Amino acid sequence: MAADGPLLGLDRWVRHTVALLRADGGxxxxxxxxxxxxxxxxxPAIPLLxxxxxxxxxxxxxxxAARWWLPLPAAALAAALIPLLVVPAKAWFARPGPLGLPLQPHEWGWYPSGHTTTACVSxxxxxxxxxxTLAPARRRLLYPATALLGLAVGWGLIWCDYHWFLDVLAGWCLAALVLRGLTAGLDRLAPDPFDRSGKS
Known part of the structure; x- marks a missing residue:
């Protein structure tokens, strides 16, 4: 990932395909x-979170709700986790961006994508x-729309040649880990009232 390997061929193929699409009127x-x-x-991601x-x-x-205040520390924890997860990984991999320019002393690298992680976590x-706090019917609209937004952010970063595809994929994976962990924690500390009451 950092220097050479079979996965880098996928990055080059995605970048080449995007360049062809842009050249063809995209x-x-x-x-x-x-x-x-x-x-x-x-x-706007962190203030919105x-x-x-x-x-x-x-x-x-x-x-x-008995523990109505839980969303406040949960949001703050999620905001704090973003740099704690992304910055060390960027510094360790030190991967150059799609343009191939060498990293400057103040740069951490491109892998994983901080913008993708920030958007998807936030x-x-x-x-x-x-x-x-919403009924399940409304959640069924909110959650897929949010997932599509996260995908759109990743697509935008790849299309604009800001990131390799695998940078973005790593950001999606980091966000999925945070969301999974937070969901499990909230379910334990403050079970979903709709799961107990059966409301829809």
């Missing part, structure tokens, strides 16, 4: 790709926290 997708790629920045964590706590308090955790 530049109309440049603006949406930049828009989605920008959604992976610390702003913290804001929706507060909203989830407020909704849980209104509903009379929007995913925010959706999870708010979703736990």
């Amino acid at each position: 530049t109309a997708l440049d603006a949406p790709a930049h828009f989605f790629a920008d959604l992976g920045g610390t702003v 913290l804001g929706l964590g507060a909203l989830a706590a407020w909704r849980a308090r209104r509903a009379g 929007y995913g955790v925010a959706a999870l926290l708010v979703g736990r």
